[in-house]
Amino acid sequence: MAKNTEGLRYPSIDELLENIDSKYKLAYAAAMRAKIIRDKNDTTIDAKCSKPVGVALEEIQDGKVSISFKK
Numbered sequence: 001m002a003k004n005t006e007g008l009r010y011p012s013i014d015e016l017l018e019n020i021d022s023k024y025k026l027a028y029a030a031a032m033r034a035k036i037i038r039d040k041n042d043t044t045i046d047a048k049c050s051k052p053v054g055v056a057l058e059e060i061q062d063g064k065v066s067i068s069f070k071k
Contacts, residue, residue: 019063
């Protein structure tokens with residue numbers, strides 16, 4: 001597993017916003033997915049990040065997480 005050496009610059013907010021159209025929705029989705037990763041130790045990728053929020057953001061970037069928001 002390759003480790004993240006870019007710190008807070010990875011994954012890029014610009015790349016993440018291609019998958020989710022709002023920073024607020026992105027934060028919510030990452031938090032919800034990170035909670036699942038932490039509680040169940042369940043991830044869909046071999047992540048570079050070691051913390052649950054970073055792993056969740058990588059999953060979102062890779063298109064492995066889908067979320068829908070009600071209007």
